[in-house]
Amino acid sequence: MAGMSGVYVSIKGSAKATVTNQSGLFTLIATPVDTLIFSYLGYITLELPLFLEEDALFIRMREQTRMLQEIVIKATRLYPNEILDRTRVAPRKMDSYQALQSPFTYFSKTEKEKRKVYRYVEESNKTQTYIQVITDPVVKEIFTKDYELSEEEYYELLASFNQRYRMIQYATNPEDIMEALHAYFDAMK
Numbered sequence: 001m002a003g004m005s006g007v008y009v010s011i012k013g014s015a016k017a018t019v020t021n022q023s024g025l026f027t028l029i030a031t032p033v034d035t036l037i038f039s040y041l042g043y044i045t046l047e048l049p050l051f052l053e054e055d056a057l058f059i060r061m062r063e064q065t066r067m068l069q070e071i072v073i074k075a076t077r078l079y080p081n082e083i084l085d086r087t088r089v090a091p092r093k094m095d096s097y098q099a100l101q102s103p104f105t106y107f108s109k110t111e112k113e114k115r116k117v118y119r120y121v122e123e124s125n126k127t128q129t130y131i132q133v134i135t136d137p138v139v140k141e142i143f144t145k146d147y148e149l150s151e152e153e154y155y156e157l158l159a160s161f162n163q164r165y166r167m168i169q170y171a172t173n174p175e176d177i178m179e180a181l182h183a184y185f186d187a188m189k
Contacts, residue, residue: 004061007040012047130169133177134158147185157188 003024010017011028012035020026030036030050038046043061133139144154161184162169168180 004040007038007043007061010037010039011035012037127169129172129174130177133174134181139178139181143181143185147189157185160188161185 003020003022005020005022005024007020007024007026008017009020009026009028011030014034016028016030018026018028028036032050035047035049038048038059038061040061042064044064046059046061048057048059140151140154143149144151147154149157158181161181165180165184168177171177171180
């Protein structure tokens with residue numbers, strides 16, 4: 001029988017403690033009236049009073065088993081492309097009143113970078129719904145099955161759709177995006 005490593009051994013009512021090594025061995029200085037406590041996750045905690053002056057002890061721990069009721073985990077999607085709000089918060093821009101009060105700050109490198117990041121974040125937030133819809137693997141599966149397309153054909157049609165209908169990229173309703181995609185795929189097939 002192999003020794004258990006990582007068993008926490010402490011002296012009851014004291015701060016003295018140690019952990020067993022890879023072989024299940026430990027060293028702890030205790031008095032004959034002390035009680036050792038052995039604990040390990042998944043095992044019943046054992047309290048062992050030290051009445052005898054033994055240099056070495058052989059200790060066996062019992063597993064703690066608990067029978068739980070059976071559970072069933074199911075995963076279903078209510079809608080093929082669940083849209084999560086991933087709106088990013090843009091850095092605060094300096095308003096025009098503050099710019100008039102401190103024109104040097106307004107033209108500083110930091111403020112210019114903030115304005116540039118603000119524009120990028122705003123653009124990203126406008127297109128987040130569209131990106132989530134077209135990158136959803138369930139949407140790809142729906143279109144490849146419904147229109148009998150290979151993955152390569154699907155991406156080619158999606159690329160031409162993106163070039164022709166740029167304004168749909170700013171739609172915030174996934175239903176509108178799906179309807180536009182279906183209409184385009186119907187027309188192309």
